[in-house]
Every structure is written in C-alpha cells, then in structure tokens.
Amino acid sequence: MWTISGFADEVDDDFAVQLDFLNSRGIRFIELRSAWGTRVCDLSASQVRRIKQMLDDAGIAVSALGTDLGKIRLDDDFAVHLDRTRWATDIAWYLETSELRGFSFFMDERDDPQACRNEVVDRLGQMVSIVDSAQIRYLHENEAAVWGATPQRCADLASCFPRSAFGLILDPANYVQGGVRPYSQAYPFVRESTCYVHVKDARLADQTICTAGEGDGQWPELLAALRNDGYDGFLSIEPHLARQEAFGGFSGSDAWAHAHESLIWLLDAAGITYS
Template sequence: MKLALITDEVGQDVEEAIRLGLDFGIRHFAIRSAWGLNVAEFEDAHLERLEALLETYDVGVSSVLSPLFKCHLPGGPDRPHHDPHFVGFSRDPRDHLDRVGALAATAGRLRAPVLRLFSFLLPDLPDLPGLPGLPDGISAPGRLPEAAYAELARIPGAMPPGTVAAMENEHVCHIRTLPELQDFLGERGEGFGAALDLSNHHLAGGSVDPTAMTPHLVARAVDLHVKDRRDGRYVPVGQGTFDWSGILRRVRDLGYDGFVTLESHLRGDEEGVRASLTALRKVVTA
C-alpha cells in the first residue's frame, strides 16, 4: 500500500502540501483543487505549473479527484448543494458532461492512475451544514436511477492508458454505502474501479466494522480514503472511533496494494493533518 495526501487538505499552495508530505515520506499526491481552482478548471498554465513542481520534488500524482457527477441528473432539481470541500466548479450537469474528456486528458497528462468520480446527487437530500459537524446516520434511497447509466457507461472508455475511472461512494449521492458500490460494480460498473470511503459509508448509516471491506469490493479498489470521526465531528486520524489499524490490516490481507489517501476534512488545521499522517504512516507501514 502507498500513502498519499490530498494537497488541498493542507491548503491551496501545492508546493506547501508537497513539502509537508515529504516530511512523512509521501511520494504521491492527490489533486482536487489548487490555487483557488477546481482541477476541472485547470488550464495549460496550471498544469505546467503543477508538472514543474512534481519534477522539482520528484513526486507523482496518485489521483485526480475530479468533481464529475457530484451534481444533479440532467432534468433534476435546479438547487445548489453547498459543500465546503467542493471548490469552484459548476453544478450544472451539462458542464460535467462537457468536462469528461478534458479531465481524462488531465489525468493522462499527469500520469495519474486514478480519476475519481461520483454517482449524481440525491434529488431530495437537504443541504448539509458546514464541516466539521456533519450529522451521522443519514438515510436516503441509494439506488442509482436508470437515467444515469447512459451517462456513466461511456466513462471507462474515455480514460487514457494507465488511468482507471474510480467510483467513490458518497453519502449525498446515489451510491452512498460500500454495499451499494459493490452492487454497482457487479451489475453495471464494468470497467470502473472503486474509491472506497468508509466514513461516507458510515454517514449513510453503515457499520465501520472492517468486514465492510469485502473481498469482491477490495478486488476492484484503487484508492482508499481515510478520515476519522468522534461525537459527530472530524478529528485527526487515530483520535476517533474508526479502527484504521484493523481496517488496513483487513484490506492488506485481502491483497490490496493501492493508495491509502488522507482526506482528513481538517482543512487549514496543519497540526491535525500532521497528527493524522503520523498515525496513518504507522499503520500503513506496519
């Protein structure tokens, strides 16, 4: 397994994030936003700037954390969804459809093995309050509507060589839990990988038991996002209720050798990010 860090968990300055990650031996970084822009809005100048930093520090990109399809379905409700971790990209589904090719090209240019995407926002889920105090136990229908499959089916074929389109389970989208993600991959998700998020699974009412990571799901996994919670709030990894030592032991035993990506939801809290990386490095390398 390889430890990775989402750069904007540290801040919008990619170089600052790389330097912090190098303090913990991290050689792979996930790109979600930088310099005040969502990765979906990067132009050549931004990619050239990023490529120069990657070359200077001899590090690589683990994943392009695109916002693709974290929007309502075409013809769905025209209602904004507020998300503090969603930087600066349109919620109009037409814009998402238009950016598939460009984001695939970005992943290829950065030699990123993973391009993350979502399964469209649920139509009737209320906006959630700002982080770090998201409510636990959200319950909502989780089946992806038939109308979405035509849009998703073309995604794997649009990927450049060496890049996998990875569906993430997200508690405000149609695929919320790990079983729902496994069902999608088995029924209609040919060509997709999985970006596993146990915290999102928990927020949708799922157990945090390590056995939630089933052999079939882990076999399709290309990324595993790590965060921790206690008393309805995000806390540094190791200070919450998630047994990350047991979880990572479980996926390792099942043969997982992909990325373990810190997504602490402690943006701006460098002390918390560093504490998370200290705890996570111990269990990833154990």
C-alpha cells in the same frame, strides 16, 4: 508495498506550499484536488503545464486526480459535464496518473435511488468510457450525498463496469457519516472492487470527522482485512479536520501532520510495510 499519498490542498491553496509540505513529511505522492484555490477540472492548460514542472522538480507524482466529476444532479447539464470529463482525462494523462477520483451524482430526499439507478449507470458509463479510452480508471468515492453512498450500491456500480476501467475508493469516514460500520457492514460488499483508500475517520454519535483510529471507522480491522486480501495500493490522507465542504476540506499543517502520524502508528501496529 502500500504507498501513502494525500490531499495537500488541505494544508494551503498555494501549490508550492503543498509540495514543500509533502516533502517535509517524506511523502512522494499527491492526490491532486486543487491548486492555487482552483479545482483541478477548472485549471487552465498553462496551469497544468506549470503543475507538471513543479511536480517533476519536487520529485512528487500524482496518485490520483481528485476530481469533482459526478458531483452534479441528474437534471443538470450533462453534455457540459461530459466535456469536463474529457478535460479531466486530458489532465490525468498529462500528469501521468492512471487513476481519477469521481462520484455518482448528487441525491436528496426528493430522489428514489432505485428509480434513478438505470440513469445513474448509463451516465456514469458514458463518463467511464471517456476516461477508459485514455487507459485511466474511474475511482468511485462512497460519499454520503451521492447515489453510491451505500456499500450495496457501490458494489452494484462496480458490477456494471470492467475492473480495468472502474474501481472503488474505500472511505471509512464517509460510511460512518452514513451510519454504516466500515469493516463489519461495508467491507464485505466492496472488498473485491476496492483499489484505493481514503484515510480519515468519523464518530457515529455525531458524524464528527477525526483522525484515523480515533473514531468508529474500524481502522485496525480494515487494515488487517485489506492486508489479508492482498491490497497493494495507495492510502490517501484526506483529514478534513478543520472544515468539510461539498468540494473539498481544510485541516492546516499541524492537523494534517497529526493525521499522517496516526496512520503511521496504525500501519506499524498492524505490521504493514509502506512507503
């Protein structure tokens, strides 16, 4: 059965409000990106303990830790980033999730992706090794600004690591914003390694974010293909409907609820069972 989760920090910074909102929507999982306006990797130990108690009290579990790992440049201080990776791994273990979202290093017009490839794989491999040592899997998101922005490079990364340690997040909106059609152009490359899905959409004409099914994300085709391929994982709502930023986004409760309702409509139309 497929399971709905989401980024509740797009509703409010206050973690209690996030949990109340998810419960009001009947959603039992959260992809934890931030609490009280603090990114998850910057939380203190006492804050993490408080979060765990609040999650338990609310009856909500963590589908994945929505970290910012890998959102640095290759010429940034990597030793510091490895320490950040260790702390993120500790948080994921304590919050009882086996999945950790990350990226593959910022690139810009100065960078030649092919020339950077070996360094990306080496550094990402060090991070994956840390995460895997705690039996947690590194989930790579195909964001437009990172090395693994294209389906071909995502597939390349997935081929470098065992599936138990590394998997791909399928984010259709991010592909659209990179000029790639998610089902017809991306999915053939990433289908074998996709193990988590982010739910949002975008329009090719202007890269504007919209709810799933309202843009060029080919959501009906993707859902049918995922079902036929035996997908059995999370659908994590990440609306970005009011604001999209490098390290997060915001939607508000009404827009988030609309994104949730749009996903339910798509799943019902496809005859897919979910919780």
